[in-house]
């Protein structure tokens with residue numbers, strides 16, 4: 001597994017799209033993350049708070065950490081001091097908790113709203129209507145220590161490229177539609193986080209700005 005080569009390969013594929021690569025390092029030890037860091041990668045994604053914390057202490061301070069997995073309200077306090085972007089906001093309750101902990105840390109924390117676009121039942125996220133409600137809620141305007149930067153979504157796990165493409169496209173359409181509206185200053189819709197190892201090229205073609213790629217860089221997980 002040559003991490004440097006893998007990073008170069010994915011980056012080259014993304015080159016013309018202007019899409020940013022987040023290296024998903026979940027299940028891999030700090031030494032392996034350091035290898036990617038030394039190859040120039042600075043944005044890393046983890047899906048579990050505990051795993052992120054235990055890895056972070058062995059790694060350089062200038063890494064930008066992304067929380068990409070389901071986040072429980074009671075764990076927000078552990079990542080609030082440093083997290084770069086939370087991709088997985090799936091309720092107003094969670095957003096309020098992030099705001100509270102961001103305030104304690106004298107920070108503004110960037111967040112994405114996770115949208116459910118896949119066919120599978122099990123995945124977290126809001127539907128389109130819930131997302132629109134949150135963005136227009138007067139509650140959100142008062143949350144001055146969070147900034148809603150965009151949306152995140154995962155396509156159905158399938159070989160059917162047309163289905164994956166159409167799911168990404170519908171997320172993009174939601175994003176473009178929402179961008180037309182006027183919002184308070186803590187909502188700035190700029191980022192669309194979609195695409196993983198199996199579908200990041202399709203996601204990039206469909207307008208993703210952030211792809212979250214793990215196994216193509218670090219190898220298959222157990």
Ligand SMILES: *Cc1c(COP(=O)(O)O)cnc(C)c1O
Pocket residue numbers: 024026047068069154195196197198212213214215216
């Ligand atoms: C694990 C994970 C990824 C990366 O998956 P790969 O298929 O290994 O690229 C991306 N996004 C989320 C939310 C994940 O949990």
